[in-house]
Structure formats: C-alpha cells, structure tokens
Amino acid sequence: MSFFIAPPRTRRLVRRDIIRSARVASCARSLALALAFAVAAVGLLMSREASAYPSMIRHGYTTCSVCHVDPSGAGLLTAYGRAQSELLLSTRYSKRAESEGEEASPRSEAFFGVLPLPEWLLVGGWLREGYLWNTSDGKLVDKRFLQMRADLGAHVSVGRFRANGTLGVANGASAALAQQAWVTSNADKEGLNLVSREHWAGAEFADGAVFVRAGRMNLPFGLRNIEHFSWVRSETRTDTNQAQSHGLAASFAFGQWRGEAMALAGNLQLNPDRYRERGVSAFAEYAVSSSVAVGASSLVTYAETDIASKRETYRHAHGLFARAAAKRLVLLAEADLLGASTKQVGSEVGATAFVQADIEVVQGVHAMATFEALQRAERDAKGSVGGWLSAAWFIYPHIDVRGDVVARSVLAATNSVTTTTYLLQLHGYL
C-alpha cells in the first residue's frame, strides 16, 4: 500500500497557514495584554500600599537588595527579583515549567515582556484592589471597595549612581491611608491627588556593599512586612504604605550582616513644619544561617507638635525582630517598646508584638496565622490583642489574591470593642 505525498506547494501553503494563525494569535495575545495594561492605566486614576515578603528567607534570601532596588526591601524589583517572582513565588502549573531550570519566561519582565527596556532602566507598577467588611461587636458597620495602590515606579542606574521614584494617584476615599504621601493637596472627598511614596537618589560604595542615598524613603525599622496596618507597623509609624520620611540614609551588607541608618528630616509633604518628626531610625540584622536571621531596630524622633497627641513630643520605638524558615514554614516575629515623652504628661511606655507563621502549602499558595498585641504609650491605656488568619495565592507571575480575617479586641481607657475585619485583595505588579 502506498501513501500520497502532498506536493511541495501544498505543504508550503499549509505551513504558511500555520504561521499566519500563529501571528494572528500573537497579535491577539499582545492586544489582550495591551487591554490589561490599559485597564491598569485606568486603575492608576485612583489609589493606597506597597509589597515586601520577608518570608523569602525560606529560599535562602537573607538580604533584600538582590531582588529589590531598595537595599532594605520592598518596592521596585530588580530584573533578578522579577525572575525569582516567577520561579519561586508563583504557582507553576506544569512539570515542564519546573524542569525549565532557572530560566524565567518573558512574562516575568516589565509589563509582562511587552515593552523591552534597556538594562539601566527598571520600571514597575502596582495595582492593588480590595473589598473590606468591618464588624464592631458583631455588627456590620462598614463595607466598601478599597483602591489600595495605583503607582508607577522607575529606577535608573548609571555607574555607581542610582535614582528611584514612584508616582501614583489616590482618590478621596483612600485619603486616610495615602495622604502622608500626597504631592498635591486636594482635600475634597471626591478629589484626586498625586502621591509619591518614594523618591531618592544615591551612590554605591565598596563594590555595592554600602549605599548612601537621600530623599523620601521607607524608615529602616523592624520587619518590612506587607501588613501595613499591623500594630508593629502602624504604632511605630514605619509602614511602607505612606509613613516614609525624607532624610539621608546609609545601608550596608557585609557577610552575614545587613542594616541601614537614616537621619530623618521629616515628611516634607506634611505642613506646617511643626508636625514633622525629625530624628534617627536604624536597624541591623545578622543572618545566623541561610534560614535564620535576627535583628534589632531603634527609632527616636522629635516633633514640635506630634500629629496625634498635638503636644511637643519625643517618640521612641526600640525592638527586636527575627525571621526563621524550616521547610515550608516561615516564622516572622517582632517586639517593640514604645515610648512617648511630653512636657505635660511626662514619659509613658507601651509595647507591641507580632508573630506570624506562614506555610506554603504548594508553591504560590500560602496560609498564614498571625498574633499581635499592643499596649499603647498612653495614660490609662489597656492592652489590646489581635489575631489574623490569611491566605494568599500567587496565581501568575506578579499577580496574586489574598484574603484576611482580622479579629481584634481593642481596649481603650473608657470602653472596649471587639472588631473583625474581612479583607479580600487582588494585586498586580506590572
């Protein structure tokens, strides 16, 4: 029995048909990506938040500067960081993907590989959306969409010099959680504001082991965790969402040590000057092994008028923190003493603590349990405790969803309340 062989012209036609259909698909894919990008651009018209994952110590990353342009972590990713985001952070759906070795796909590149960029330029964008339900003593008192963050960022490096900046938009609904980073001053409820959380420039020394920079940046203090309203972040005023300060900082990474110290010039986006907190903030961390690191941090500030107490205030926060990983489990812990000293009331001391267990069930899927406690540095303040149950799924490189249930028993001087917050988030990093 014999088979007919298709004539060469027919084979050419079929091949051309395949190639054409591949082109059409490629075009459609690009258009779909363009649509996603356009949608993100629309999302940039509102905004609140930043991301950092201290739990990356599970993969042996005790320092942050390999993956982030900020030497102390959070914010814009380096090209290597983008690749690790795909290889280590996101769920991988096929064995083939796992066997591809250490090569990341173009999906991990800026804007999913659609825009080729020169090596000296890094760009990124954040879009974080959420829906929130709040109950107070069991009664639903608040539910709403949250525009948490909509920023673009860029980083330029020329020789040893580097500059970094972010610019985004915040809507009126997110004012309470973005206003400290406002560039413009539209206080209307429906108004829009430009926000810039970070803008700094600096130079590297000692082959990159030392980095000195000036501008607006995150305060070097404690765990740089993403839960910006955890008490260790909100009570020490060191969250990466909006609590950055202008100043001059020097960071180092030598062997198993890393750290940063910053002279705070105050948040120059806050007026009048009397509210600006000036002082110093610093941390140092020692990597005991590739999976265990311990650190200490300290912060002392002075404000002619403290933004909360409205008094001339010296504010302190001093604490210890640790990160440890064992197989799929990562433990993060921080404990800080809080102090406030005013002429009228004298010195008062409080404390706050945070412990989080993070289990990566399968790659990209995390289950987390968190305990936190707080005793405010206020007269007659009573202790408060809180617990979080969270789940996060890194669905695709740079896209993740997260759910949190946060229960807190808040005890004030004259009353107490039990609150529960349910929060769903969708996060995309361009």
Next chain:
Amino acid sequence: MSALLFRQMGLARRVRAFQRKRVARVAGAAIALGLAVLCSRSAAASPSFLSVLSSEAQAKTDCTVCHSTPSGGFGTATTPFAAYLRSRGLVAASDASLITALKAARAERHDSDSDGALDVDELAKGTDPNVADQAGGATSPLSPPAYGCGARIAPHSAAPWPAGVGLAALTTVVARRLRRKRL
C-alpha cells in the same frame, strides 16, 4: 488530497484552536481585572466624618481629634473626645450617629479635657478638645496638618484623558512591535 495533507490540515486546525483558547484565557483574565478595577472605582466610598464635623460643628481638625493614629483606622478612635462621642451613640461609618453625638455634646455642654472650653467651641476654634493646654483660645489655634505641596489636580471629571493617552501610547508601541516582528 493526500493523507499527509489531511494530517497537516488537522494539525493546523488544532494549533489554531489551541492558540484561540490561549488568547481567550488571557483576554478573559484582562477583562476580569478590568471589571474589578472599574467596579471598585465606581463603588468607592469612605466614612465622611471630617466633612460632618466641618458642616455640623464648623470644625477645623483632622483624624487625630478622635484617633490615636494620624491616618485614623478601625479600632483607633480612643481619644477622650472619641470615647465621649461613642458613649452618645457614635458608631463607625454612620454620619447620622456622629450628628446625633455632636448634638448631645452641644446640649450637655461637654468638656472632654475639663479646661472650661466646650468641645464644640474648641472644634470651631481649631484647638484640640482633648488637650487642656490649648483650650479657650488663650493661645493661637493650632493649624491642622496639611498634606501635599499645596497644588491641586483636576477632579474626577478630567480623569479619563490620561488613560486615553496611556492607551494610545501603548497601542502605538504594541503595533510597532508587531510590525517589526512581521518584518
């Protein structure tokens, strides 16, 4: 037609179907993301207590009149003035309950810091009803914190044009890239 040709045609169809599915998945994800973003935009809402304080008590103040943190936040309304308002029915995210509590403060002539100046008077003067040493207007009122550099940008109505410009720029880039690929 030869068997090989049929096989090749079948392969082409399968490749096209696979690619169509892939494109559909990416487009679906993009549309879902778009809907999430657009829905959140239209449904955005926030507690408007500062507006109520301004309209009902002519208050010149910020979140810290009630909250222990500059940005407010759930569970942080712990100042004496906030505690009093809560005792008069204030609950989170309810403008009506704040109006009721402010009326009570006025009717009961409440003075949270016991300095002789009523809370509502201190709110109007711009002094802090929680802090006795600024009371009564004896000292010049404290100007509340102001954020940003003073400039304003256009409100919502002008918002779509940057997205349009962004979209046009992106479309141009993608089109150029595709053209380059074809060449």
